[in-house]
Amino acid sequence: MIEAKEVSLIYPDGTKALKNINLKINPGELVYITGPSGSGKTSLLKLLIGMEYTSEGELKVLNETMDKNNERKIRKLRKRIGPVFQEFKLIDGRTALENVMMGMRFLGIAPGKMKEDAENALKRVGLEHKIHTLVEHLSWGEAQRVAIARAVARKPVLILADEPTGNLDHENAINILELLTSFKDQDTAVIITTHATHLIDGVKDATFVRVNSGEITVIRSEVG
């Protein structure tokens, strides 16, 4: 599903954000990317969704080579990825349902089916009572659930979430992580960055990618 060989990412200003990354991720894997602020977690996710391109090495995501010369295919590939990123903010002035449906445009789904899938996604994240609420009237945690519904309504095979717990309190943060990991199945991998390692201590059957100054260490926890 993901294969990185000797991948580096150097930003235009010369910052070497990722150095010689080797990583293989299979369908059905739950992956936590951890590491201090500035270590390269978001940069790694950006490579996986094609918001940045590798400077060195080779990266394949869902069998596509993630490089500039492959942009047309990468645009298609993105339809199979569900991103939960700060960069993809919800649209104010629109309801939760409208926001989720906007994430499903261009997928070629019939409008009626799109609405039904969007409603189901909002139910799945526990927001059936807020379907018609404007997103700016939601709490941060509720808005994050809408963002998750928007990501999963398109039935992605790869879910990428960047710091999805923000600064939620412990209980709500755990709930968000449990919600996200509930979308893992035999075809679907879930990848989550967090610097809140206390939230994921002892999680079984997961892959931990520890990032330190752009270098990674991969540890797989035992199956629980």
Ligand SMILES: Nc1ncnc2c1ncn2[C@@H]1O[C@H](COP(=O)(O)OP(=O)(O)OP(=O)(O)O)[C@@H](O)[C@H]1O
């Ligand atoms: N567009 C950019 N141009 C130049 N440098 C960048 C850019 N984006 C990130 N960086 C730098 O790359 C390094 C890795 O940043 P990144 O955002 O991946 O860290 P992070 O692990 O996600 O941190 P945080 O936990 O604070 O979100 C940092 O040194 C950062 O300053």
Ligand SMILES: [Mg+2]
């Ligand atoms: Mg980050």
